[in-house]
Amino acid sequence: MRKAVLTQPFRQFTMRTIQDLIKPKVRKLAPYTLTPHRTRIKLNQNENPFDMPESVKTEVLHRLAEREWSRYPDFIPVQLQETLARFAGWRADGVLVGNGSNELIQNLLMVMVAEGTPVVLSEPTFTVYRLMVETLGGEVVNIPPRADLSYDLAAIGEAACRTNAAAVILCSPNNPTGVTVSEADVRRLLAEFDGLVVVDEAYYEFCGQNFVRLLAEFPRLVVLRTFSKAMAMAGLRVGYLLGAPELVIEVNKAKLPYNLNFFSMAAATVAVEQYETALKPLVELLIAERHRLETAFQELPGFRLVPSAANFMLVEALRHTPKEVFESLLAESILIRDVSRYPLLERYFRFNVGTPAENDAFLAGLRLLSER
Ligand SMILES: *Cc1c(COP(=O)(O)O)cnc(C)c1O
Numbered sequence: 377m378r379k380a381v382l383t384q385p386f387r388q389f390t391m392r393t394i395q396d397l398i399k400p401k402v403r404k405l406a407p408y409t410l411t412p413h414r415t416r417i418k419l420n421q422n423e424n425p426f427d428m429p430e431s432v433k434t435e436v437l438h439r440l441a442e443r444e445w446s447r448y449p450d451f452i453p454v455q456l457q458e459t460l461a462r463f464a465g466w467r468a469d470g471v472l473v474g475n476g477s478n479e480l481i482q483n484l485l486m487v488m489v490a491e492g493t494p495v496v497l498s499e500p501t502f503t504v505y506r507l508m509v510e511t512l513g514g515e516v517v518n519i520p521p522r523a524d525l526s527y528d529l530a531a532i533g534e535a536a537c538r539t540n541a542a543a544v545i546l547c548s549p550n551n552p553t554g555v556t557v558s559e560a561d562v563r564r565l566l567a568e569f570d571g572l573v574v575v576d577e578a579y580y581e582f583c584g585q586n587f588v589r590l591l592a593e594f595p596r597l598v599v600l601r602t603f604s605k606a607m608a609m610a611g612l613r614v615g616y617l618l619g620a621p622e623l624v625i626e627v628n629k630a631k632l633p634y635n636l637n638f639f640s641m642a643a644a645t646v647a648v649e650q651y652e653t654a655l656k657p658l659v660e661l662l663i664a665e666r667h668r669l670e671t672a673f674q675e676l677p678g679f680r681l682v683p684s685a686a687n688f689m690l691v692e693a694l695r696h697t698p699k700e701v702f703e704s705l706l707a708e709s710i711l712i713r714d715v716s717r718y719p720l721l722e723r724y725f726r727f728n729v730g731t732p733a734e735n736d737a738f739l740a741g742l743r744l745l746s747e748r
Contacts, residue, residue, distance in 0.1 A: 401510045408503055416709035417734045419727040422551065422579070422688045424608035424662075425734060429654040432646050439642045449638040456641050460616050463648045464601070465588050469621040472628060473644075475635045477578065477602040477615025482508055484574070484598065484617065486630040489514035494539040498527055500718040502551050502576065517541060520720065525553045525682060525690075529561040536569045543572040548587070549579045552715050552726045554684025556583055559590070566594040572623075574598045581606035581659050582666070583685035588618060595620035605687060606659050607647050612640040662687050665729045672739050678746040688728040690715070698725040701745060708741045710734075 395403060410421075419425075453473050461468040474480035481504055489495060491513040497505055499518050506516050517539050519532045527546065536544045544565060548557045557575070565573050577599055580586045590597050599618040604610040614636065617627065647655065666687065673681040678695040693701050698716040702725060705712055712727040727738065 399511075399513065401513060405507060405510055408507055413706065413711050415706065415711040417730060417737055418711045419730050419734065419738060420711045420713040421610070422605055422686070422728040423610050424606060424658065424687075425728070425730040426608065426658045426661075428608040428643075428647070429650070429658075432643070432650050432654055435646045435650070436639075436643045439646070440639060443638060443642075449634055449636065449641060451633065453636060453641055456636075456645055459645050459648050463651070464599075464616075464618055466591055466618045467621065470591065470619055470624055472617040472619075472624050472631070473636055473641075474615045474617065474631070475640075476604065476613040477576070477600045477617075478504055479613075479631070479635060480600060480615055480617045480627070481505065481576075483627050483630040484600075485509060485512055485514070487626050488542045488572070494541040496532055496536045496539070496541045496544040498532060498546065498550075500550075500552055500715070500721055501545075501547055502578075503718075505545050514542075515539075518719075521553065521555070525720075526555050527557050527561070529557065529565065533565050533569055536565070536571060541569075541571050543574055544569065545574045545576065547576040547578065548585070549583050549684065549686035551578065551686070552688070552690055552713070552718060552721070552724075554682060554686045554689055556585060556685045559585070559587070562587060562590065562597075563594075566590070566597055570596070572596050572598055574600065576600045578602045578605055579686035579688075582663055582687045585685075591618060591620070595622065598623065603644055603647065606662075607644075607651075607655060608658070609640075609643060609647060612643050614640050614644045661732075662729050665732060665735055668732075669729065669735055669739070676739070676742055676746060679742060682724075688726055690721070690724050690726050692723050693725060694723075696745065698723065701725050701742075704745045705738070705741045708737070708744075710738055710741050712738075 456473055457471040458468045460471050485508045489509055489512040493514040494517050495509045495514050496517045498521055509516050517535050519535050522528050546557050575587045577586055587599055601616050603614040680692040682690040698714045702714040712725050715721045715724050715726045
């Protein structure tokens with residue numbers, strides 16, 4: 377046996393903990409978590425309460441059976457990109473497909489955000505944005521909404537220009553407030569601010585408005601979409617980004633190869649093919665149910681509903697704490713989201729529109745509480 381010979385001494389005289397090795401900004405972050413509860417009625421994640429229609433599932437399973445599972449998926453999912461381009465009304469080389477839109481949010485920020493890069497948000501909004509910006513070392517410039525929770529676009533534009541931000545990120549409809557941004561406001565922002573304007577359209581199917589039309593005119597506009605909400609595919613993780621081909625080339629560099637498995641690819645393709653017949657009627661039913669809930673809330677003392685353009689709504693609890701509302705509904709096996717930890721929302725909870733029967737049970741649960 378050869379004797380080990382120490383040629384160069386090496387030894388550190390510090391004693392760092394794991395915490396010392398983590399970026400201070402990351403240490404300070406609260407993780408994005410959700411306590412799992414199994415309930416009869418689940419209205420806490422803005423999912424489609426109707427499962428994916430059988431006709432889609434059958435066709436997807438058929439395509440899977442025909443495919444060789446031993447082979448990698450396509451390096452570039454050209455077919456899905458073309459399907460999505462036609463569906464959205466944009467060019468195929470301006471489409472990037474991700475493992476959920478969260479992955480694309482991460483990829484987009486990875487290629488833009490370095491230490492100290494400012495990014496403008498308007499909180500309360502989707503928490504993944506702050507988490508990613510700060511993990512990458514960037515600075516969140518937060519412009520709170522107006523008292524009615526609508527976006528303060530003048531202040532957002534002013535802050536974006538003043539800080540020379542890399543991007544302004546707006547969700548329309550916004551999660552968790554349900555508010556949208558107007559086309560005039562987005563146009564003005566794109567005309568006067570020279571960074572990226574990212575519009576997260578995770579719920580556009582429910583609001584009758586989208587910004588794809590502006591992509592040809594404004595190459596600094598980015599639109600993000602997901603199959604997790606209206607498209608009834610949260611379990612399969614598919615999202616897509618629409619933007620200038622020049623930008624897509626750069627964002628693509630941060631993406632891991634084969635990020636999307638062919639099961640999810642096939643499911644997204646078939647969901648788009650059958651959207652009009654299988655999914656759109658469900659979306660329309662959910663919008664009708666949202667209107668019914670709005671009316672029902674007018675007769676429900678103790679709760680103030682915030683009008684929403686999405687498939688979820690924010691409610692201000694006037695006589696109880698959001699935690700009490702959460703616990704009381706949980707006792708009825710109904711799960712909602714207590715959003716009282718979000719900025720400005722100490723008195724609010726959020727629920728998503730369920731099936732008609734689920735919405736009836738939810739309203740009954742709240743009525744019970746308001747009589748107490
Ligand atoms: C739910 C949601 C998403 C979806 O993320 P996926 O990773 O596609 O499931 C994206 N943005 C917002 C604002 C959302 O609420």
